[in-house]
Amino acid sequence: MSPxxxxxxxxxxxxxxxxxxxxxxxxxxxxxxxxxxxxAGGLVLCLCMVLGLLGLVAWEGVRTFRQGPxxxxxxxxxxxxxxxxxxxxxYRPEAHAFEALPPELRATAExxxxxxxxxxxxxxxxxxxxxxxxxxxxxxxxxxIVGEERPEWALLIERxxxxxxxxxxxALLVDGRPEASEPEQVWERFRREFPRxxxxxxxxxxxxxxxxxxxxxRIERARLALRxxxxxxxxASPEWRAEEQSFHVVEREAGEEAARLRERTxxxxxxxxxxxxxxxxxxxxxxxxxxxxxxRVVPANHLGFAGRVGLYLSRWREFLLEDPRAANSExxxxxxxxxxxxxxxxxxxxxxxxxxxxALYLREYAKSRWIVGAVRIAINNLAGVPxxxxxxxxxxxxxHLVGGSIDDTFFRARLPAPTFNTGGIMWASLTLALLTxxxxxxxxxxxxxxxxxxxxxxxxxxxxSKWQTIRRIVLPRAxxxxxxxMILAMARGAGEVAPLMLVGAVKLAPALPVDGTFPxxxxxxxxxxxxxxxxxxxxxxxxxxxxxxxxxxxxxLLIAIVVxxxxxxxxxxxxxxxxxxxxxx
Amino acid sequence: MDEHLAxxxxxxxxxxxxxxxxxxxxxMPQAASSPGxxxxxxIRTMEMRPVKTTARAPLAGMRPSDASPASSxxxxxxxxxxxxxxxxxxxxxxxxxxxxxxxxxxxxxxIVEVERFNLWYGKAQALHDVSMICPxxxxxxxxxxxxxxxxxxxxxVNRMNDLIDSVRIGGRMxxxxxxxxxxxxxxxxxxxxxxxxxxxxNPFPMSIxxxxxxxxxxxxxxxxxxxxxxxxxxxxxAGLWEEVKDRLESNALxxxxxxxxxxxxxxxxxxxxEVLLLDEPCSALDxxxxxxxxxxIHEFKGGYSILIVTHNMQQASRVSDFTAFMxxxxxxxxGATDEIFLQPRLKETEDYVTGRFG
Numbered sequence: 033m034s035p036x037x038x039x040x041x042x043x044x045x046x047x048x049x050x051x052x053x054x055x056x057x058x059x060x061x062x063x064x065x066x067x068x069x070x071x072a073g074g075l076v077l078c079l080c081m082v083l084g085l086l087g088l089v090a091w092e093g094v095r096t097f098r099q100g101p102x103x104x105x106x107x108x109x110x111x112x113x114x115x116x117x118x119x120x121x122x123y124r125p126e127a128h129a130f131e132a133l134p135p136e137l138r139a140t141a142e143x144x145x146x147x148x149x150x151x152x153x154x155x156x157x158x159x160x161x162x163x164x165x166x167x168x169x170x171x172x173x174x175x176x177i178v179g180e181e182r183p184e185w186a187l188l189i190e191r192x193x194x195x196x197x198x199x200x201x202x203a204l205l206v207d208g209r210p211e212a213s214e215p216e217q218v219w220e221r222f223r224r225e226f227p228r229x230x231x232x233x234x235x236x237x238x239x240x241x242x243x244x245x246x247x248x249x250r251i252e253r254a255r256l257a258l259r260x261x262x263x264x265x266x267x268a269s270p271e272w273r274a275e276e277q278s279f280h281v282v283e284r285e286a287g288e289e290a291a292r293l294r295e296r297t298x299x300x301x302x303x304x305x306x307x308x309x310x311x312x313x314x315x316x317x318x319x320x321x322x323x324x325x326x327x328r329v330v331p332a333n334h335l336g337f338a339g340r341v342g343l344y345l346s347r348w349r350e351f352l353l354e355d356p357r358a359a360n361s362e363x364x365x366x367x368x369x370x371x372x373x374x375x376x377x378x379x380x381x382x383x384x385x386x387x388x389x390x391a392l393y394l395r396e397y398a399k400s401r402w403i404v405g406a407v408r409i410a411i412n413n414l415a416g417v418p419x420x421x422x423x424x425x426x427x428x429x430x431x432h433l434v435g436g437s438i439d440d441t442f443f444r445a446r447l448p449a450p451t452f453n454t455g456g457i458m459w460a461s462l463t464l465a466l467l468t469x470x471x472x473x474x475x476x477x478x479x480x481x482x483x484x485x486x487x488x489x490x491x492x493x494x495x496x497s498k499w500q501t502i503r504r505i506v507l508p509r510a511x512x513x514x515x516x517x518m519i520l521a522m523a524r525g526a527g528e529v530a531p532l533m534l535v536g537a538v539k540l541a542p543a544l545p546v547d548g549t550f551p552x553x554x555x556x557x558x559x560x561x562x563x564x565x566x567x568x569x570x571x572x573x574x575x576x577x578x579x580x581x582x583x584x585x586x587x588x589l590l591i592a593i594v595v596x597x598x599x600x601x602x603x604x605x606x607x608x609x610x611x612x613x614x615x616x617x
Numbered sequence: 618m619d620e621h622l623a624x625x626x627x628x629x630x631x632x633x634x635x636x637x638x639x640x641x642x643x644x645m646p647q648a649a650s651s652p653g654x655x656x657x658x659x660i661r662t663m664e665m666r667p668v669k670t671t672a673r674a675p676l677a678g679m680r681p682s683d684a685s686p687a688s689s690x691x692x693x694x695x696x697x698x699x700x701x702x703x704x705x706x707x708x709x710x711x712x713x714x715x716x717x718x719x720x721x722x723x724x725x726x727x728i729v730e731v732e733r734f735n736l737w738y739g740k741a742q743a744l745h746d747v748s749m750i751c752p753x754x755x756x757x758x759x760x761x762x763x764x765x766x767x768x769x770x771x772x773x774v775n776r777m778n779d780l781i782d783s784v785r786i787g788g789r790m791x792x793x794x795x796x797x798x799x800x801x802x803x804x805x806x807x808x809x810x811x812x813x814x815x816x817x818x819n820p821f822p823m824s825i826x827x828x829x830x831x832x833x834x835x836x837x838x839x840x841x842x843x844x845x846x847x848x849x850x851x852x853x854x855a856g857l858w859e860e861v862k863d864r865l866e867s868n869a870l871x872x873x874x875x876x877x878x879x880x881x882x883x884x885x886x887x888x889x890x891e892v893l894l895l896d897e898p899c900s901a902l903d904x905x906x907x908x909x910x911x912x913x914i915h916e917f918k919g920g921y922s923i924l925i926v927t928h929n930m931q932q933a934s935r936v937s938d939f940t941a942f943m944x945x946x947x948x949x950x951x952g953a954t955d956e957i958f959l960q961p962r963l964k965e966t967e968d969y970v971t972g973r974f975g
Contacts, residue, residue: 399782486819493775493894494832494884495809504835509822 086591093588096581097347099340102186102198102332104314105157105172106179108137113170114186114198114314115159116332118577125152125173133176141175158578160188160196164317168195169577185215187311188330189321192357195575199311199319207306222309222329229304229323236300239293242548247286247293249549254282259445351585360539360568361579365586370544371457371537371559372593376526378461379468383525384518386465387472394473395480396502408477415470423531426463431455431535435556451556455536457545458555463535464528468521475520479513480506515605519598526594529563537561539568562590704965708945713746717962719952722939725752728892728922729774734788736769736778736946743769745946746788751892756914756923758937758954760930760969766946767926771894773797774924775811776804793891809836812885812921816897818877820869820884825861828869828880832888847887855883856913875906882913886921893917895925899932911936930970934958942966 105113125145129152130138145152153174162168189197201218203210204225212221261275304324311319330343354364398404435452443451452459483506491501507514529537538558543549545557566586573579707714727750736744744766751757751774759767769778776797778784790797797807809832820828827834829848838844848865852858857879861872869880878898885893895914899907914936917923927933933940934954941951942965950957950966961967968974 484819486815486817487821489777489780489815490819490821490881490884491831492780493777493808493811493813493815494835495805495888496831496835497805500835504831505821 089584089587089591092581092584096585097344097351099188099330099332099335099343101182102188103157104181104183104186105155105177106181107172108141108176108178109134112314113157113159113172114183114200115157115170116188116198118156118158118169120153120155122151122153124150129173130175141173144175156577158196158198160198161313161319163194164313164319168575182333184333185219185331186333188332189309189311189326190328190330190362191321191325192327193325195358195362195578197311197319197321199313201309202312202318203310205308205310205320208308210310218309219331219334222323225307226323226326226329229307229326232300232304233324236297236304239297239300243293244290245549247289250282251286254279256445263444352589356540356565359574360565361573361575361582365560365562365565365589367541367544368560368562368565368586369589369593370546371541372526372562372590373597374545375457375461375464375532375559375561376522376597378457379464379525380518380522382461383465383468383472383521384514387469387517387521388476388514390469391473391476391480392502392507395477396498396506411470411473415474418530419467419528420530420534422463422467423534426459426466426531426535427455430459430462435459454556455534455538455558456556457536457559460532460536460559460561463531464525467528467531468525471521471524472514472517475517476510476514479510479517482513483509512605512608515601515608519601519605522597522601523594526597527563527590529561529567532561532564533567537564539564539572562586562593566590704949704963705944708947708949714947716748716948717950717952717966718749718948719950719956719962721953721956722750722752722951725750725755725939727751728753728793729924730789730791731770732789732791734770734773734790735786736766736773737783737785738781739783743946744773747943747946747948749941749948749951751922751924752939753922754919755938756918756925756936757939757941758933759924759926759941759943760928760933761943761949762969763928764945765943767943768896769946770943771896771924771926774892774894775808775813777813779804809888810890811892811894812888812890813894814878814881814885814896814898817901818874818881820872820877820880822868822870824866825869825872825880826865829883829887831884836888851883851887852880854886854913854916855879856909856916857883873906875902875909878902878906878910879913882910886917891922893921893923895923897926897928900928907932930958930972934970942969944969 100116102114103117107113130141133141155172155174155177157170157172158168159165159170160168183200185200187199187201189199191197201215201222202213204212204218204221212218258272258275258279261269261272265271301324305322307323308320309323309326309329311321313319328346335343351364352369353366355367356365357363394404394407398407431452431454435450435454435456438452439447439450487505487509488501491505492498496504536558538560541558541560543554543557545554545559546552547554566583569579569586570583704714729751731747731749731751734744734747735742747766747770759771761767772778773786773790774792774797778786786798792807792810796802821831826844826848829851830838830844833844833847849858849862852861857876860876861880869877872880878901882898899910902910911932914923914925918938925933925937937954939952940954940957942949942957942961944965950961950963952962956962957966958970961970965974
């Protein structure tokens with residue numbers, strides 16, 4: 033040991049001791065407790081935000097279809113209002129709030145409010161009857177109300193148009209003649225007649241949609257054949273004449289068939305029109321509603337617990353399985369659900385193979401580190417591009433460039449009506465596939481990188497080629513990771529709205545992208561999407577107050593769909609993981 | 618480790634394994650019977666710094682305690698007549714020299730021949746002018762300190778180094794007379810003739826059965842009977858059949874480390890290779906599993922030509938017929954195992970095998 037080193041320790045020891053004293057015997061930082069708090073706090077904050085959001089959506093969403101009691105409010109100014117209480121709030125009325133009252137009542141009202149320290153309660157009542165009152169909701173101050181009751185036979189009527197109707201039954205009319213006049217009798221009679229009316233309505237809808245639709249499709253095909261003949265052989269050519277002949281035959285036949293159908297629907301409509309429900313509103317206005325217009329009649333105050341549960345479930349059933357009506361704010365969201373799921377699955381089908389292949393090349397084959405690095409940076413940046421930009425790109429590239437070329441090449445007969453040269457579910461899927469591509473590539477690359485090199489070497493040493501190694505060893509081993517990427521992509525794609533508005537999601541699609549009409553799958557059709565539906569309900573609905581609860585319910589449904597898709601994928605991944613259990617190398 | 622050594626020594630004694638050619642040390646013939654191999658005892662052909670006869674060449678990174686004289690003379694080793702030289706210093710300086718290749722090697726029929734083989738990782742040279750053979754049907758051990766190029770050399774035999782982009786090679790390597798690095802050679806075919814077992818067991822994430830028949834599967838073999846027969850034969854040879862015959866369809870990753878390594882051996886011999894390369898096959902295993910692998914290597918003698926890399930000197934002495942000592946990318950001494958361990962020609966080899974260095 034050299035003399036310099038021999039001297040050093042004493043000094044070191046002294047210095048160390050001084051530092052320890054300065055820090056004190058128990059150091060907060062040394063124990064690390066604050067960091068535990070900090071990290072736990074971060075987690076709690078995240079959990080609170082997520083659970084708060086989900087809780088709000090679930091609470092509001094579940095309540096939407098609950099039927100509250102129907103309340104009849106007697107007003108101080110005379111008259112009455114019937115409806116459902118939507119919300120009750122406490123507020124400080126301004127002086128002009130009392131001006132609406134008749135002068136003799138104003139003083140009493142002001143006194144009441146003053147007695148409560150300037151506070152008043154305001155009740156928002158859903159009164160419906162839009163065609164009579166021009167409003168769906170009315171707000172009442174507590175000082176305007178003298179009495180409140182829940183009449184047993186107050187009825188809520190959900191109908192095809194004009195929104196809800198609130199009133200009392202007076203009679204059930206058949207051919208304009210009252211058949212029943214007591215509320216119980218009316219209700220009995222209604223329950224007997226209504227299913228038959230519903231059946232006739234469904235039959236009429238079926239005829240219009242299916243048979244009439246098929247007829248129209250037939251005429252359209254004949255017209256296209258004629259147009260194609262014209263484009264190919266020119267007008268007045270023998271081929272064109274032949275086509276024209278057959279077109280006229282088809283047209284004539286279709287005309288006869290359409291007349292027959294019209295007759296049948298007319299019959300059904302006439303039969304349905306015989307039945308009417310006569311109602312009187314809380315204001316005493318009489319109103320006749322044809323049974324054919326009615327979706328559901330709810331004697332809310334008359335219902336027992338079982339009746340309420342049944343009503344709740346029947347509304348959920350309608351929500352999940354029916355088409356929307358009344359500008360989307362009522363009825364079901366089945367087409368939107370169907371569109372969302374179809375589009376997400378189509379997108380997954382496109383993005384996973386492309387992403388996995390690209391990642392395979394980057395990770396397994398690419399040699400130049402510079403290029404790989406540049407590509408990787410580009411991919412990561414792609415993930416940060418605003419989604420609306422993808423929408424614009426999708427519209428310009430897929431819809432107009434690719435779709436336009438397809439139309440020019442294969443669908444010339446249909447021009448100028450666009451086929452692929454417009455938004456459609458295929459273009460939407462491709463746009464979202466592009467959007468989620470970075471997610472899949474990054475996840476797959478990570479999964480591939482996690483496959484131990486020893487396994488690749490083992491395979492090579494057995495005489496396997498590169499592709500054999502990838503297919504038999506690397507890909508199976510990376511599958512769980514690839515599935516994770518797929519889950520992330522699906523979650524991202526299912527929740528995306530902005531680009532879809534440009535490339536095919538619409539407020540109301542006339543037909544589903546998959547149906548019974550040849551060729552059964554219609555990738556060019558526009559579609560409905562739950563995310564867009566939420567936007568539409570929240571910001572475009574005329575009856576915004578009524579649409580509000582539907583926003584929550586639809587959101588809840590969208591979340592449920594995304595969660596279901598993810599859980600399925602997670603279950604698949606768990607199965608794959610089990611295959612590699614015990615993998616410790 | 619000492620117990621282990623003692624146990625192995627007693628086993629050796631029981632088996633009555635004598636040195637393969639005790640006379641070779643005394644005769645030291647000058648002839649090189651195999652082309653490309655210089656079996657000469659002349660070590661230095663160039664000028665060298667004079668060194669003291671007793672002092673060891675100081676090596677970078679070595680702790681002084683290694684040189685303590687207490688461990689300088691292990692029992693069982695006769696009085697060394699090996700030459701002392703400044704060989705390690707010379708290697709570090711990069712001066713060329715001739716490896717000490719015993720003439721016992723020259724009498725063997727080679728299956729793998731390495732001739733003036735050089736290898737570079739980018740600009741760094743990892744192998745310098747290595748010339749040696751792998752005798753057919755025998756076990757050849759490669760020993761040497763970490764980073765001396767043993768594994769690199771081993772991986773050159775089945776061209777595993779092709780997978781590394783920066784690798785360049787020079788010189789020649791032949792398998793059964795055919796140049797391994799010729800342009801016309803199909804690497805895939807070459808690797809099928811050579812089985813390899815790695816340092817860490819690397820079974821594939823599939824069933825035991827599929828693991829063993831993997832080399833056949835990639836050849837497109839679909840005949841279930843052929844596959845099953847091969848699987849059983851390979852597992853029998855690898856001494857694993859009795860343990861796994863009832864669960865061939867279960868996941869190979871559920872096996873223990875030793876079983877996994879034997880499974881890898883079964884996989885390596887499933888394609889019936891000519892040469893078996895073992896890259897420190899026991900370094901991740903416990904002594905009992907190691908013992909079983911060594912028994913296997915004994916059983917394979919004659920049937921396969923085996924090239925084994927090991928860090929464990931006792932293992933090399935137990936299982937191999939020939940031993941090559943490498944240092945910093947150069948072959949230092951190559952000869953029959955008993956000679957290398959008991960009567961090495963070079964002081965450096967003796968120091969290494971007796972544990973005075975490394």
